Amino acid sequence: MDLRLLSAVLLGKTASSVIKLTGGGATAAPGYYALKIDPNLVRKLAGNLDKNIVVSGTNGKTTTSRLISNILSSQYQIIHNRQGSNLQRGIASTLLKNYPIAGNAVGLWEVDEATLPEAVSQIHPQIIVLLNLFRDQLDRYGEVNSLRAKWQKIVSTLTKNTTLILNADDPGIAYLAKFAKCKVLFFGIEDKKINLPEVRNVADTRYCPNCTHKLIFNTQFSSHLGHYHCSNCDFKRPKLQICTRNLDFEPDFSTKLQITIYKRNLSASYQLPGLFNVYNVLAAVSVVNSFDLEDDNLTSQLSNFSGAFGRFQKISAGSKHILLFLVKNPTGANEVLRTLATKNNLHLLTILNDNFADGKDVSWIWDTNWEVLADKVKSVNITGTRSWDLANRMKYAGFKLNKDSVYKDINYSIKNSLEKLSNNDTLIILPTYTALLTVQKSLNKMGVNIKWHKD
Secondary structure (H helix, E strand, O other): OOHHHHHHHHHHHHHHHHHHHOOOOOOOHHHHHHHHHOOOHHHHHHOOOOEEEEEEOOOOHHHHHHHHHHHHOOOOEEEEOOOOOOOHHHHHHHHHHOOOOOOOEEEEEEOOHHHHHHHHHHHOOOEEEEOOOOOOOHHHHOOHHHHHHHHHHHHOOOOOOOEEEEEOOOHHHHHHHHHOOOEEEEEEEOOOOOOOOOOOOOOOOOEOOOOOOEEEEEEEEEOOEEEEEEOOOOOEOOOOOEEEEEEEEOOOOOEEEEEEEOOEEEEEEEOOOHHHHHHHHHHHHHHHOOOOOOHHHHHHHHHHOOOOOOOOEEEEEOOEEEEEOOOOOHHHHHHHHHHHOOOOOEEEEEEOOOOOOOOOOOHHHHHOOHHHHOOOEEEEEEEOOOHHHHHHHHHHOOOOOOHHHEOOOHHHHHHHHHHOOOOOOEEEEEEOOOHHHHHHHHHHHOOOOOOOOOO
8 A cells, every 4th residue: 555645645634625726726725735755656546547648838738738629529538628727737737636546547748847857757648749849938948959969869768658649840950869769750831832821930840950051941831830851961850641732721720621531531611720730730639649539429529619718719798709819929919910910990908917927027929929910909908917018019010009009907807898898899808818808707797707717
């Protein structure tokens, strides 16, 4: 009998009960306290699962994990840190919640990119998905190269029992295959062009990770994602096992595409917009392909999927409508903006916070291509703790602002923006991470019903 583990489980479950009684979510604290008693709790409990899947990357972790969960849950019991608490304590809390674990259970773990090495060393996953690496919260994570170096070390330790799934269109991610002794699968986009407006690309990986010479892009989808080869050595975009062709981004923000899984072709559609979600879908399909799942089940689950709160959500507010998109770094924000740039006469509310979970360094807004929306907007309001910083950036981007455009109070700004809309108009809200919960609470107080996932 492992007394340390049992003590840790008892403490964690007690903490969870107390927190829930006081109205908290208990997504991280129970794990935090339990890990103080048994630092190996995650390794011990995750080891009881039939299989473990880890998903990490700068953008898309939450949506990719939810896609995998929704598709597999029809046939498997999924243990998933679904609320997005993606540090070690969040994983521990999820395991505690489901303890004792029995049956045909699969662990699905969204993991913060900075803590990926620790998570992999504890969980020993059978499948690892690495989506991308972009600059994000430099005050917390540092530059892309420093994170990739840490990932490189953990990849080199993987055994033949692990399948590593990599985004071939990100040269820094594809390069990690060089250090892998395990099975490696690549996914990516085979189209040469896509039907979205061009935006200014701020590439975080301009040079070959193998020899440091300049990369040449034959096709560049976004930032440093695309079809590439080195100008000096033999490093190039690898051959794909899972890919997509015939991308079609619809006016209603849905997407149609053809997915090729090895030599098998599937036609699919789903209710998510933009290029960034194409990569999320391809990553999810790459994972579920290793499970015994019918193609009809896969495409049906994709078509019925709805994103996590804030990543992309349509909300009805009486006779008015709201579209909610999370923006938190240059690449993700640029993809949202180019998706919106297919429309005209937009009503926009942007929210910039600099709380710890957002990152204190907000200089990323200057690498975001707000210019692509400047002549598409009919009205704009700006709010959040760093609202004036964002107002300054948007002024230089060509937005027409006045003193009534900026309020630091998020609740007031949401109410004010909605009241100014005519019936059947749509308010587009672009919040940073910590503003999402404020938006949800504010809208609920106004009587707007939001489907808020707590499972």
